[in-house]
Amino acid sequence: MKHSFTATIFDVLKKHFGEDAQAIFNNSELLKYINQKTVSANKGSKARGSFGNLYAIYVLVEDYINGGFAEKGDYSKYEGAKFSDLFKRQRELPFGAKLQNHALNQRMNQEFRKYFPTCDFIPIIRVVDTKRYWINTNLIVLNVNKKNVNLSYAIIEIIDSYVASKRSAFESFIETCERLKDIENEKPEEIKSFILGLLEPNVDARIFEIVSYSILKADYNDQTVYFGFEEDSIQPENLKLYKTGRTNANDGGIDFVMKPLGRFFQVTETTDVKKYFLDIDKLEKFPITFVVKSTETVKELTERIKEGAKQQYSVEAIVNKYVSCIEEIINIDKLKNSLQSVEDKGNIPDVLNEIIKQSKVEFNYDVE
The missing domain is CATH 3.40.1350 (Trna Endonuclease; Chain: A, domain 1)
Structure with a gap:
C-alpha cells in the first residue's frame, strides 16, 4: 500500500540504510504496519490520526534505545519496561495526553495480527502479572542482503515525522478558525x-x-x-x-x-x-x-x-x-x-x- 506519507518513510529508510531501503521495507511487517497507520499524515486535520497504536510501538522502541540495546547488550535478559513508565511516556507525547491503555495491553497486537495473520511474531511482549513490557526484537532486528540491520532509530524518526505532519495540519486548522473569527x-x-x-x-x-x-x-x-x-x-x-x-x-x-x-x-x-x-x-x-x-x-x-x-x-x-x-x-x-x-x-x-x-x-x- 502506497500513500503520500510512504515517500517520507522511504526517505528515512534511505537515510539510515541507503540502497537497502526497499529490501528492508519488503522484509519488515512492522514497517508495513506503520505505513498502514500513517495514511492520514498529509490529509489535513479532518482525517483521523492514529496515535494510540503507533505510540505503543514508539515508547517501547524508545525504551529499547534508552537502555542501550540498539548498540549492544542482551535485550533477552532485560527485566522489561514498567507499564506505568510506558503509559506516562505515551501521555507526554503530542496528542497523547488522554490516550488510554488499550494499545499497550492488547489492541496494537490484535490489529497487527489482522494485517499480518501469517507473521510468526507480535510486536508487544508482556507479562501480565509483573506488568513488564518488551518490544519484539524479531520485528526490529532483521537480516537483509546478508546484513544485520536495526530498525529502532528509523522507526522513532518515522513516527516523529508523522506526528509533526499531524501537528502542522492541526495548527493550520486552528489558524483557519482564528482567521474566520476575525x-x-x-x-x-x-x-x-x-x-x-x-x-x-x-x-x-x-x-x-x-x-x-x-x-x-x-x-x-x-x-x-x-x-x-x-x-x-x-x-x-x-x-x-x-x-x-x-x-x-x-x-x-x-x-x-x-x-x-x-x-x-x-x-x-x-x-x-x-x-x-x-x-x-x-x-x-x-x-x-x-x-x-x-x-x-x-x-x-x-x-x-x-x-x-x-x-x-x-x-x-x-x-x-x-x-x-x-x-x-x-x-x-x-x-x-x-x-x-x-x-x-x-x-x-x-x-x-x-x-x-x-x-x-x-x-x-x-x-x-
Whole structure:
C-alpha cells in the first residue's frame, strides 16, 4: 500500500540504510504496519490520526534505545519496561495526553495480527502479572542482503515525522478558525461553509464530535422549557448542553448531557447495531440520543437498528425494549438543519468559538 506519507518513510529508510531501503521495507511487517497507520499524515486535520497504536510501538522502541540495546547488550535478559513508565511516556507525547491503555495491553497486537495473520511474531511482549513490557526484537532486528540491520532509530524518526505532519495540519486548522473569527461579521457564509465541511463522513471522529457538540449547544441554547416544583413558581429555562469529557473516552456511553431535561447523547461513526445496544446496556437501558456520522436518513438508520435487533434478539419484547431506548437519532442532515437554525438567529460565530475552544482542549493545543 502506497500513500503520500510512504515517500517520507522511504526517505528515512534511505537515510539510515541507503540502497537497502526497499529490501528492508519488503522484509519488515512492522514497517508495513506503520505505513498502514500513517495514511492520514498529509490529509489535513479532518482525517483521523492514529496515535494510540503507533505510540505503543514508539515508547517501547524508545525504551529499547534508552537502555542501550540498539548498540549492544542482551535485550533477552532485560527485566522489561514498567507499564506505568510506558503509559506516562505515551501521555507526554503530542496528542497523547488522554490516550488510554488499550494499545499497550492488547489492541496494537490484535490489529497487527489482522494485517499480518501469517507473521510468526507480535510486536508487544508482556507479562501480565509483573506488568513488564518488551518490544519484539524479531520485528526490529532483521537480516537483509546478508546484513544485520536495526530498525529502532528509523522507526522513532518515522513516527516523529508523522506526528509533526499531524501537528502542522492541526495548527493550520486552528489558524483557519482564528482567521474566520476575525472576519465573522464580514463573511458569515464563509464560516458556515467551513463548518459544513467539518460534517463530512470522512472527518476525524474527534473533529466530528467537537463540531456536532458546538452546533447542538448553540441550537439548544435558544430553546426554552418551563420548570418548577409548584404551579405558581414555574420559570423559563434555556436548554444547556454539556460535554462530559474528551472525545473517544471510555465514559460509559455519555458524550453530552442536556440540562434540565437530563438527556444523554452518544456520538458514533459506526452503523454497527451492536455498538448501539452496547451503549444502551452501559446505561442500563436509560433513553439515549445517538449523533451519527452518517448521511443515511434517520428512517434508514432506524430501520437498520431494528433489523439488527431482530437478528440479535429473536424475542419481540426485547427488540422493542432496545428500540424504545433510542430517544432520537441525529444524523448529518439534522446537524446541518441545526446549523441553519443557528445561522438564522445570527449565532454562527458562537459555533466557531466553541469549535476553537473544544479543539484546543481536545488536542492540548494551549499546553503544547
